[in-house]
Amino acid sequence: MLRTVLLLLLFVSFMTAQSRIIPEPRRYTERSGQFKVTSSVRLILGSGGTGEERIADVLNGELGERDGLSLKVSAEGSLRRSSGPFIFIGRPGTPMAKRLAAERSMTLTPEMKAEGYCIDVDAKGAVILAESEKGLFYGVQSLLQMLRRDGRALSLPAASVSDHPLQRMRGISDDVSRGQISTVENFKKIVRSCARYKLNVYMPYIEDVFLFKNHAALGTGRGALTAKEWKEVDDYAKRWFVEVIPVFETLGHWENILIHPDYVRYGEFPGAHTVNVSDEKVYAMLDEMIGEMAGAFSSPYFHMAADESWDVGLGANKERVAASDLATVHAEHYKRLFALIRKHGKRPVMYGDVILNHPDILKKIPNDVLIVDWAYGARFDYSSPEVFRAAGFPFLVSPAVWNFTGPFPNYLNTFLNIQSFSLDGYRNGSQGIICSNWNDFGGEALRELNYYGYAWTAECAWNPVTAALEPFDAKFFGGFFDAEQDELRSVYALLGSPANQYHWYELWRHPMLPNRDDMIWEKRLPLVQRMQSIRMTMPFVLGQLAEAEQEVTVNRSHLQYLAFAARLNLWFARKIDAQERIRLALKDTLMDSAAKGTLIAGLCGEVTADLAAVKEEFRRVWLTTNKPEGLDLLLKRYDRQAAYWNEMAASVRAGDFDLDPQLRSQWLYHPKANPRKKDSLQVKKAYFRTSVPLARKAVRSVKVQLLGDTWAVLYVNGTKAAEVMGRQSLSLLVENRRAVIADVAPLANDSLLVLAAEAQSFSETGSGGVNVIGEVVYADGAVQEFRSDAAWLASDTAAAGWNTTSFTPQGWLAAAPKPYPLPVIAPDLSSGRTSWYER
Incomplete structure (x- = not known):
């Protein structure tokens, strides 16, 4: 017995x-x-x-x-x-x-x-x-x-x-193009992490961060790696049995390149995200770029991307698309790219999203291209793998580490997305799984926080049918830190909890704008609940990290990223608390103006002091693994936020309690235009002008800000003074160029400013629009403001000299102020702070 x-x-x-x-x-x-x-x-x-x-x-x-x-x-x-x-x-x-x-x-x-x-x-x-x-x-x-x-x-x-594995290709794609670019040593660390979990493919998403010999201007100031540096990463990866496949955009997502003055001409229109597929110079340039990049990587594959090419047919190719259809125009472009890629000894890989929107493309292209089928929502099942299987195309599924919405990845969505999509792909004959990460809005999301998602990708890629979360969690945290780490499991759970998550838009939103709980991509808990949860849980998180610091023997440097995320969360909660207390004070009928001013200015000072400390911590953790290039744009987000609070403090100290931050200048359109209304008349290109009489005294400065919907040029007294282009995008580089302030004092005469603007929209439901605000500062300190309003004139045609002081606008109509769909923050012309398009 x-x-x-x-x-x-x-x-x-x-x-x-x-x-x-x-x-x-x-x-x-x-x-x-x-x-x-x-x-x-x-x-x-x-x-x-x-x-x-x-x-x-x-x-x-x-x-x-x-x-x-x-x-x-x-x-x-x-x-x-x-x-x-x-x-x-x-x-x-x-x-x-x-x-x-x-x-x-x-x-x-x-x-x-x-x-x-x-x-x-x-x-x-x-x-x-x-x-x-x-x-x-x-x-x-x-x-x-x-x-x-x-x-x-x-x-x-x-x-x-x-x-042994059940799927052949297992890996990640890594967005290094939006601003956060690893040092070569950090790339090697990422490769080692892939290898540890038996991931055998690493796809760096490159865009304009490959330093081309004949296009060096594209990588200047962006941290672009040379061919030699990329080859060093590739050689190192081979020793770790990881294949590096470059992802280079060849159609859409060229916004960072096409915003460059020397490359605007290659776009579908000024400020477009896609190249002009009817321009032979584009193909010559792509041939050169693909060849140079292909030589730096040993993989037989070349990922040509070609995703989200929504601008095709809105500008230069409008007539070509009308004569056939979008599926045909795309397929013709794809086939030319396939030929270029094969010319350089590689097999083409591409994203499948545009194909799914225009499935006739599948009948127009050869079925030996490898499709990367991406879908990032958390669902029980996915239909797209069946589409590519039925069409006979080899494909990979591509879920995502949800690191792109805020400071800490949303691992709730991440794990569901990876597991379900991997299983659906496997059941439909997928070649494997490539898990994406994206670093929208300047690359602010620290990619060192993604390893948990990479390891789960490896689990689901190797074991698509039997992957199980509970044993995985214990193995990951014990192995990653070489310690039994229930503390760090709880840290990840709390940082990733929907009760403690928020969007980048919420973090950097002007404090006096109405709050939004309906941010894109996912619904949020009410802001007040998230603020309270953060205040209750983040001190506990920091305490757990302090304990872990004494126990962790491997990857101890990882703790700094978790601590930064927790402290940024606490600042966000502080921001929300302060802005709501200010709103309440402004409505308080029992508090006098002096008390209100003291309270509001004090809150503003506390918030900016805390923000300065968080900013310095962000700088430090960023530079631990990344090149310094790209950091400046992100630090400017901190500076812009600090400026908002400082401006509010200055306003109340001066006795002005009107803290509405939005533009006072109006968006102007041609009176016949119906912007953003389907099946309505649109005036794609329009012209505007007005005259601003000046006092006959010495002028110290004349500053003017220009905004356009979508492309616009401003002339002052007949001379070009400013130009803006670029529509809403995920690129912080582009977003920072959508508003421009120009000092036009040299163009002013003694008595008159003639402001003239032309604007053009390329959206299907868009009309050309413009927004102008400016101020004249006289030598005696007097300030004269001017702005776009209903007194301006508009026309859909322009005769010679239309933008000069001597032109008589005969037949021009009163311009029509119309609402813009998003809030836009007013500029501070005196400091040079431009407007900002909120979301």
Whole structure:
């Protein structure tokens, strides 16, 4: 009876033993006993070739980092005897491998040939067998994750592992184009992280951050990597069995390039996001760029992107699209790109979103292009994999780490999206999974916070049917920090909770604008509830991080990013609290003006002081892993926010309690125009003018701000003074150029300012519109303001000299003020702070 009970207990412990390996192996059997990893252990290589030596270096490298160990390495053929503790790494054909495989009943099956491996550990030693170098490498990665700390020593549990992936391509795409560009060393760290979890593809999303020989202006000040630097990353990744596939936009998302003065001419229209697909100079440029980039990467694939090309047909190609259709025009462009990519020895890869919007494209292009099917919503199932399977196209599914909406990734959506989409892709014959991350609005989201999502991607890619969150969580936090870290699991849970999340738009929104809980992409809890949750939970988070600081032995630097996110959350809650207290004070009928001013100015000072500290912390953590280029635009967001609060404080100190921050100048359109109304008359291009009489005295400065819907040029007394272009985008670079302030004092005469503007919209439901505000500061300190209003004139045609002082606007009509769909913050002309389009 006792024997039966003992056997039953042993069976139960055997059945419930969990591996510490991510991804979970196909088969893992843990037995009683352990193998102690000490300096007396010999590392034996089966063939002793350079590939196995590199793999041994990886093993020794991590043992050295974790415990100061460096095992003696010997080739099997050089051994006189094989007694003593050992770790064997080799292919199954050598004499020692055959003997060990027979003794330990280790079998390599056909499906394990490319990337599979076997591990067996007992008290005498550990054996890793695989048919391929990649399999041996993955075996070592699993062995490293099996390590446990036994007092001061490391040990391995007695166990056997048999493993191989169910999907061939497993990886991430990494947005480094929007402003946050890793140092080369950080790129290498990301590669190592991929390799640890057996991800074999890394796709950097590049746009304009490849420093082209003949287009150096594009990368200047942007942190662009040279071909040599990208090749260094590529060479390093190969040693870690990671294939680097560049993602380079070849149609849409050219806004960062097309906003550049020398490249505007290549766009569908001024300020467009897409190239002009009827311009042969565009194809010559793309040929050159693709060729140069292809030479820096060893992968046989080239990802041409081509997503979200919504501007095609709105400008230069309007007639071409009307003569056929969008599907045909896109397909013709794609086929030209396929030819260019193949010319440079690569196989094309592209995004599938435009194809799903225009499915006739599938009938017009060859079906050997690899489609990356992206979908980022959290759903139970996804229909798009069926579309590409039915059409006979090879495809990858691409969910996302939801890092793009705010300071900390929304891992609730992330994990659902990755698991469900990976499974739907697998059931429809997907080639694998590439998990995206996006760094919209200047790259403010710290990409070092994405590793949790990358590891879950690896789990779901390797095990699309059986991936399970609960065991994964324990394995990730224990392995990532080399410690039992319930504290950090709770930190991640709280930072990722919907009760503690907010959008970038909310963070940087002017404090006196109405609050929004309906931000794009996802619904939010009411702002007051989120403010309270942050105030209740973030001090606890910081306390947990302080405790973890004493325990964590690996990836300790990661704690600084979590701490920054918590402190930024606390500042956000402080901001919301202060702005609501100011609103209440403004409505308080029992408080006199002096008391109101003191209260409001004091709150503004406290908020800006806290913001300054957060700004410096952001600068520090950013520079830990990233190039300095791109940081300036993000720090300007802090400065702009501080300016809002300082301006409010100055206003109430001066006795002005009107804190509405929105533009007083009006958006003007042609009176026949119906902007943003479907099936209505639109005046695509319009002309506007007015005269501003000046006092006959010395002028110190004349400043004017121009906004356009969507492209606009301002003339002052017949001379071009300012130009704006660029529609709403995810690029902080473009957003910062949608408003411009010009000092036009040299263009003013003694008595008159003639302001003339032309504006053009390229939207299907758009009309050309303009917004102008300015001020004249006289030498005696007097200020004269002027702004666009109903007194301006408008025309849909323009005769010669229409923008000069001598022109008589005969037949021109009164311009029509019309609402703009988004709030726009008024500028501070004296300081040079431009307006900002809120969302």
